Amino acid sequence: MHYPGRYWHKLDDGRIQCDLCPRYCKLHDDQRGACFVRMREGDGIVLTTYGRSSGFCIDPIEKKPLNHFYPGTSVFSFGTAGCNLACKFCQNWDISKSRDMDRLMDAASPQEIADTAARHGCASVAFTYNDPVIFAEYAMDTADACHALGLKTVAVTAGYITELARGDFYAGMDAANVDLKGFTDDFYVKLCGAHLQPVLDTLMWLRRETGVWVEITTLLIPGHNDSDAELEALTRWVHKELGAEVPLHFSAFHPDFKLDDIPPTPPATLTRARRIALANGLRHVYTGNVHDMEGGTTFCTGCGKPLIVRDWYEIRDYRVTPQGTCPDCGTALAGRFGRYGPAFGAQRVPVAIHRGL
Structure with missing residues (x-):
């Protein structure tokens, strides 16, 4: 072990x-x-958690959330236990804050994970639920096994990793959703037990030095990281340092863990954040954890027509060509597309590892 x-x-x-x-x-x-x-x-x-998981599920890729990485496909998801941040608002705290190794009941080798994901027709495997940085060796070995079978790999992470380790870790990842939890160091120190700059360094390095497809998620917590000033600063930084095409997801907070006395994020806050981001030049801005078809839809940056219409994780209409372009004006849509199509749906399916396949 x-x-x-x-x-x-x-x-x-x-x-x-x-x-x-x-x-x-x-x-x-x-x-x-x-x-x-x-x-x-x-x-x-x-x-201590190599080969031991807190559970396996098949999710829609939009749940990671990734809206521009083979939309509509299924992703085989798993995590372990523990975390290198100490977020007071953690919404997977029963996994990430676990000190009970006995809860890791699902044992599986990297090859068994890859084989099971392929058997279930998944397009990719996601390292998620808790941060894969802390189980880097397990994630990297699993990524190698997945790539050998033609599966893509996804890291859902806070991006809190050193320059020494990030090259090896992200070499095995095809896509990453990075949590940019706030845009002040004070927020990171007081609510996450960490610092902002290493996360910004990871994001800039990913965009400038790698071919990893990157999307960003910011969970908006009322009274903590949802002011106009902070949203202006965050979205201007993303546009300047990462580019207009990087998808940015604003997600709704719900009371949990040590912030259970704070109310849920009002939908109007997500709409306001999206409006600020679009005004600052970002082209693909989404709202999450709410039913908001406008905030879930991917629009063509050329003619402005809807290309992928979503309601939460469900795709209602899909008009992107296999080449990743708009069928009306031919403008290329940023992301990864190809031969995959929207065939999975919005459900979440627990899965048991099938050994010896």
């Missing part, structure tokens, strides 16, 4: 420093990092 970890070095005082994420945990023997799943064992660091 304890798999040799990468990205660490010994310190002069006898401790070992984990170099996977910007926390740089410095560990004595048998001590765990802040993520809880990476632990010092002897003269190295081990991953």
